[in-house]
Amino acid sequence: MKWLKRVFWGLLLLAVAAVGVGQAGLLKGTAPDDLGVRDGKLKAPSNSPNSVSSQAGLWPGHARVASAQIAPLALKNGDGAATMATLLQVVRTAPGAVVIKAEPGYIYAQFSTPLMKYTDDVEFWLDPAAGVVQVRSASRLGESDLGANRQRVEAIRAHLARR
Numbered sequence: 001m002k003w004l005k006r007v008f009w010g011l012l013l014l015a016v017a018a019v020g021v022g023q024a025g026l027l028k029g030t031a032p033d034d035l036g037v038r039d040g041k042l043k044a045p046s047n048s049p050n051s052v053s054s055q056a057g058l059w060p061g062h063a064r065v066a067s068a069q070i071a072p073l074a075l076k077n078g079d080g081a082a083t084m085a086t087l088l089q090v091v092r093t094a095p096g097a098v099v100i101k102a103e104p105g106y107i108y109a110q111f112s113t114p115l116m117k118y119t120d121d122v123e124f125w126l127d128p129a130a131g132v133v134q135v136r137s138a139s140r141l142g143e144s145d146l147g148a149n150r151q152r153v154e155a156i157r158a159h160l161a162r163r
Contacts, residue, residue: 029119029140031100035108037125042136050145051138052153070153072132073124073160080105080126083133083160087124090159094152111137111152118142120149 035043044059045051045068054072056065075083084105091097091109101108105126112119122137135156137149 031110031119031140032121035121035123037106040127040129042123042125042134043138045136046138048143050142050149051136052149053136053138054132054134055136070135070150071157072127072130072134073157075131075133076160076163078131080128080131080133084124084126086163087133087156087160090156090163091122091124094156094159120145120152122149122152 032043041055041058042053044062045053045056045064047063049064049067051064051068052070053068054070056062056068056070059065062068073083073087076086081104084107088099088102088107091107092099094109094111096112096114097109098112099107099109105128107124109122110119111122118139118141120137120139123135125134127134135153137153139145139149
């Protein structure tokens with residue numbers, strides 16, 4: 001029975017330490033320095049299963065093209081500027097979101113989890129040629145995001161459709 005108490009206290013101490021590391025910001029990772037639109041494309045999806053991109057198919061030979069693919073966001077009434085303005089409002093009010101850059105046709109935001117402060121980078125680009133908003137959402141750290149980036153984009157899509 002004594003060993004069970006030791007295991008319990010050891011696990012509790014480990015959990016408290018992990019939360020402390022997260023709260024100290026040590027699990028945020030570093031923001032990529034190659035975000036933005038280049039040659040009509042957002043950055044490629046991550047090589048690990050922790051990102052989604054509506055432009056995954058534009059990166060031939062990428063190992064995660066199929067699993068990272070997500071549909072772009074539709075324009076509201078065909079109006080790109082109005083869609084981006086509404087999208088900016090949706091992102092600004094999303095839990096854990098901080099808008100880093102908001103320009104006509106481009107939004108870059110960082111989303112952080114409340115407890116561990118894991119940070120994901122999310123980009124939205126008004127693609128005039130395709131008539132949609134291209135999106136990329138990627139975790140900075142870890143091998144898997146357990147579907148968090150896909151869920152986030154789909155939640156934003158649903159909020160955008162309701163407005």
